[in-house]
Each structure stands twice: as structure tokens, then as C-alpha cells.
Amino acid sequence: MADDDAKKDDNKAGGKPDDRDRRPRWPILAAIVVLAIFIVVVLAIIFIPTSRVWTDDAYVQVHYASIAPRISGQISAIGVDDNDVVPAGRELVQLDDRDQLAAVHLAEAQLARDTAQLADRLANVDRQPSIIAQQDSQIAAIKARMIIATANQRRYATLAATGAGSQQDRQQADSQLAELQAELDGARAAAQAARHQLDVLKAQSEAARATLRADHAQLDQAQLNLSYTRIPAPVDGTIAQRSVQVGDYVGPGTTLMTVVPLDRIYIIANYREVALRHVLPGQHVRIHVDAYDIDLDGIVQGIPPSSGAVYSPIPPNNATGNFTKIVQRLPVKIEVSPGQPLARLLRAGFSVETTIETGLADVVGRQRGSDRDVTARP
Structure with missing residues (x-):
């Protein structure tokens, strides 16, 4: 063992390279290249505009x-x-309609009763001119009798003054003339009352007509309530x-x-406000349905007038000073293009992904040359 250690020390002393010095460096270079590509792609996504605007914050909606x-x-x-x-x-x-049927029958009976009352009022109005004419004829008859009574009164007064006639005859002539005058005054009052009665009967007829209109309205309401069952x-x-x-x-x-009218469904896609720079109504949209893994065609209906935060129960109030800038999302309404059999598979509440083909439309330029909102529904 001592000899082996001596040989290793001799190799190092002799300048022979270690195994760690011969380790390849291409993995490090590859990692650097991948990192650079990733940075370039991220920067391209951020700074290079794209004609396709995508979001997965979208769902199927319907006015049920x-x-x-x-x-x-x-x-x-x-x-x-x-x-x-x-x-x-x-x-x-x-619904059980027995109460409403009874109300209809009651309204019909009231209408029939008030119709008869109106006919009676109108008949009285038509009869009243004859009564007035009768009163006028009585006045004329009394006046004719008064002519004779006046002549007799004058005659008997002259005879009584000359002694050729009695005072009793003169008094009877005066009394007869006074009775006729009173009878004439009564006839004139009756004729005047008959003329006023005509106005009363006409007013009663108008009131009966109003009652009849109320009966018609009540009958209509009763029939409506019956239809509501x-x-x-x-x-x-x-x-x-x-x-x-x-x-x-x-x-x-x-x-x-x-x-739920499934043939009237639409898509609500919540896009970030910075993603709507080139979006205009009428642009084509590709709709990817997660549930069935299918793609459908759609059309941008319009850009909403406000973000979702505006309608929240507690809307943001940046005037307090505690301001944090947050990119808002706007609910863009997308109509599903007609004539697509697969669109029948859509159900309200489905999650979808939408991609708008903007074509890098110059929204700002169009707005400068137009007097209307180009992002609103035409």
C-alpha cells in the first residue's frame, strides 16, 4: 500500500493530469445554450407582437x-x-284554475248586468226629449186658456165697475186667471226640470259606459289570470x-x-387588457373545448365597456392612496359560428380555450379615423 501511494505521488509530481481535469465541458455549454434560447423565447413572447391572442380563462355561457x-x-x-x-x-x-274560472264567470255576470243598465240609461235619454216636448205642449195649452181667461177677467171687471155685472163674476174671473197663471208657472218649471233631467240622464249614461269599460277590463284581467294557470x-x-x-x-x-336554449350559447373569454391591443369585433376565433377535445369556430362580438372589477360587490377605490396597479381582465363575448354540428355538444359552464386571430389590426389607427367606437359591436 505504501508503494502504491508512492506511485500516485510520483505521477502527480511528474505532471500527469488528474481524471477530474479530463472531464468534458459540453454539458455546461449545452446548458448555457438552452438557457440562452429560453431567455430569447421569453423575451420574444413578451416584446414581439403576435397576431394570435390566447386565453384559457374562458367558459360557455347562455341566457336561460x-x-x-x-x-x-x-x-x-x-x-x-x-x-x-x-x-x-x-x-x-x-296550476289549479278553479278560482280563476270563478273570477271569469263573475266578471262576465257583472258585464252583462252593467250592459243592461247602460241600455236602460240610453233608453231614458232617448225618451226624455218626448217628455220635454209634452211639457212644452202643456205650456202652450195653458197659454191658450189664459187668453180667454184674461179676456173674461177684463170683461167682468168692466161690467162690475159699471154695475152691469156682479162682483162674484168678477172675482171668479180673477181667480180663474190666477189659477191658470200658477198652472203656467208649474208647467214652465216642469219643462225646465225635464231639460235638466236630460243632462242628468246623459251623465248617468256616461257613468254606465265607464262602469262597462271597467267591467271589460276586469273580465280581461280575469281571463289573463286564467291563462296564467x-x-x-x-x-x-x-x-x-x-x-x-x-x-x-x-x-x-x-x-x-x-x-336553457342551447342553440344560443356564447363564450365569455376574460382577456388581459394588454392583450386586446389588436382585437376588433368580427375577428375569427378558434375555440378549443376541453371536455371533448374539439375545436370550433367563433366570432368576436365586441369589446365590453368595462372590466369585471367594476361590477364587483366591492369595487376597487384607488383614490385612497393605497394604489397597486393590477392588469385588469375584460370579458370578451364570442359568438359561436352557426352551421357547426359539434357545437351541439356545448353546455353552459364548460371551460374552453380561445384564440383570437387579430391579424395585428391597427385599432388605434382605425379609431383615429372614425367617429364611433370601433371596438363596440357594429
Whole structure:
């Protein structure tokens, strides 16, 4: 062992290289090259503009219809279940309609009664001119009798003054003339009352017409309430979230189920604000659906007017002085292009990836030459 150690010492002393000095250096060079390439790629991604804008913060959305009654009542029938495909107008739920039927019958009876009352009022209006004419004829008759009574009164007064006639005859002539004058005044008052009665009857007729219009409105409302007992599907779609059963008592606005129109789905893609520099409405979008590993085509519908933070329950307030600059995301709405059979596989809430083909559009330049918002939906 001592001899071997002496030989190793002699080799070192003689200048022979150690095994560690002969270790290859190409792994270090390769690592440097890979690191340099990585840095170049990262810098290129950051600083070199690209015509394709990608995000995985995107999902499928749809404006679904919530089915709710407009009146209260007990559910008597349900014609659908979850995941059923229904056309617009199909009856989904039926409420017990006996109360509403009774209200319709009552409104119809009131309408018939008030219609008869209006006919009676109109008949009285039509009859009143004849009564007025009758009163005027009585006045004319009394006036004719007064002509004779006046002449007799003058005649008997002259005879009584000359002694040719008795005072009793003169007094009877005066009394008869006074009675006719009173009868004439009464006839004139009756004629005036008959004319005023015509105005009263006309007012009563107008009131009866107003009552009749109210009856029509009440009947229409009763018929509407009766129609509300049958709840149809407002749009074509698929039933979801059914939450009621036959026999349940529900009130106005209670959500019974939802109808999801799957042919009207769209994509909400939350892009960083700095990624929208070249995005314009109408640009083509490639939509990758994670669930089925398929690609679909879409179109940018428009750039939203505000970021999601604006509508948050507690919006940011940078005026307090505690300001931290954060890149915001804007929910870009993307419409799925029609005529794609695979689009029927989409469901609301699916996660997708979207890539917008911007073509490096000059958004700023277009806005300078336009008097409208070029990023809004045309």
C-alpha cells in the first residue's frame, strides 16, 4: 500500500493530469445554450407582437329563461322533467284554475248586468226629449186658456165697475186667471226640470259606459289570470333545475325550472387588457373545448365597456392612496359560428380555450379615423 501511494505521488509530481481535469465541458455549454434560447423565447413572447391572442380563462355561457308563475296557486300538472328538450309554446306547468274560472264567470255576470243598465240609461235619454216636448205642449195649452181667461177677467171687471155685472163674476174671473197663471208657472218649471233631467240622464249614461269599460277590463284581467294557470316554454331549449312537484303551492315569482336554449350559447373569454391591443369585433376565433377535445369556430362580438372589477360587490377605490396597479381582465363575448354540428355538444359552464386571430389590426389607427367606437359591436 505504501508503494502504491508512492506511485500516485510520483505521477502527480511528474505532471500527469488528474481524471477530474479530463472531464468534458459540453454539458455546461449545452446548458448555457438552452438557457440562452429560453431567455430569447421569453423575451420574444413578451416584446414581439403576435397576431394570435390566447386565453384559457374562458367558459360557455347562455341566457336561460327562468320559469316562474305570475299568480299564486297549487300545481296540478307538470309536463316535463330535467333534460327534456321542449319547443317554444309547450305547456310546462299547470296550476289549479278553479278560482280563476270563478273570477271569469263573475266578471262576465257583472258585464252583462252593467250592459243592461247602460241600455236602460240610453233608453231614458232617448225618451226624455218626448217628455220635454209634452211639457212644452202643456205650456202652450195653458197659454191658450189664459187668453180667454184674461179676456173674461177684463170683461167682468168692466161690467162690475159699471154695475152691469156682479162682483162674484168678477172675482171668479180673477181667480180663474190666477189659477191658470200658477198652472203656467208649474208647467214652465216642469219643462225646465225635464231639460235638466236630460243632462242628468246623459251623465248617468256616461257613468254606465265607464262602469262597462271597467267591467271589460276586469273580465280581461280575469281571463289573463286564467291563462296564467298554464305556463308555456318561452323559447326552444332544454329543461334544467326542476324544483317543484305536483301538489306544491307556489307564489308569484317562484322559480319552478329553467329552459336553457342551447342553440344560443356564447363564450365569455376574460382577456388581459394588454392583450386586446389588436382585437376588433368580427375577428375569427378558434375555440378549443376541453371536455371533448374539439375545436370550433367563433366570432368576436365586441369589446365590453368595462372590466369585471367594476361590477364587483366591492369595487376597487384607488383614490385612497393605497394604489397597486393590477392588469385588469375584460370579458370578451364570442359568438359561436352557426352551421357547426359539434357545437351541439356545448353546455353552459364548460371551460374552453380561445384564440383570437387579430391579424395585428391597427385599432388605434382605425379609431383615429372614425367617429364611433370601433371596438363596440357594429
